[in-house]
Amino acid sequence: MPILAKPRVVEKFKSFLDYIRKNDGHIGTKQRGLDMNLNNACNLRCKHCFTNSPKGDHVKDVLPPEKIADIADQADKLGIFEWDLQGGELLLRPEMLFETLKAIRTERFYMYLTTNGYYLDQAMAEKLAEAGINRVSVSIDSIEAKEHDEFRGKEGSWAKAIEALKHVKAVGMSPYLNITVGHYNAQSEEIDALFKYSKDQGYTTLVNVATPAGMWQKMSEIMVDEADKAHLIQLRKKYKNVLRNIWNPFGKDDEAILGCNTVNRLYVTPLGDVLTCPYVHIKIGNVYQQSLKEISEFGFSIKYFREHSALCLAGEDKDFVSRFLSTPGTSIFNPVDAREIFPPEDIRQG
């Protein structure tokens, strides 16, 4: 179902666009999206997994459909227009996934699925499109099959991912080639080759910068530096099909920054905890205890999430990472509580 067949999505998206333009091109405190880890089980063992799925963390927990329906209603009222379903690997349990999509009522959101692509064959792609998925982000780490397979811990995973994107495109969903870029690969020829491949195939390249979280906790050396970031901008200008959530996707300026999307894109775990972002493992509420509105308002009361940041807090702001994201043992299932980690002067009262 294309976005043009989802009037409610167009309405909310336009509201977002109008806000951005009135706010100097910045995302400010406008709600944008919801990233939901529906279930943390996965068939791969990726080295950089931020959810600790390779460790078997909470692989049985899942949010029930009735709770998801309630979250969806609240998200719609808040003006949230994007919904990214992720895991783990959700195509491991397709019945659960399709039940969830029904509960969400996909006609209200620009829906996407983030997947490793292993189980995404033509038949599955058709079912996803039928269920209202607009876009599928398939994670690929290298143009070389062997490197990708080694990174993901399963032989054959690259070939499946490559094929998955073709199926996504064939059925009319938007194919996004999802790349994690860190200091270790940002300026490599391999990354350029992968960007070129994505462009040649007619995909969108979605860049996620590597973050010292999950399996890579404390590994701040993987974070991109200024030269890496400048190189990513050059790739954006060269290929024209490159997106990052922190970049302004509208307008002519290839260097325009929307700002860090913490709280603008809420991250909900299978336990119902709400974190400010998939990579910032700081909890601002739980959907079983507060409304999304209350949680968002609290999130934006914290200055780091309210004020504009031109840096991705989890992937580019070493000071923020050092001060607030370095508690040992932190994970999406054991996040630090915002009320405990931020001093009172950093939280707007009232």
Place this chain on the structure above:
Amino acid sequence: MSTKEKYDNAFIESFSVEASALGDALEYNTIPEWDSIGHMTLVAALEDAFSVSMETDDIIELSSYAKGKEILKKYGVEV
């Protein structure tokens, strides 16, 4: 810049295509760049070019290069 040039420019810059790609055959989803994000980028470009604010129904109807010209007439823009 003429109205037609402004109109064409909106498509060229939004989708990073050449002028030769423009024409009645250009529709939503016929090129990779004209996906959902591309569509809203185009809307932003047209609104900026012609200082208009489009209604939701018109944004939905804006499904082709040809259709866009019809829609802009509602906003007093003759392409």
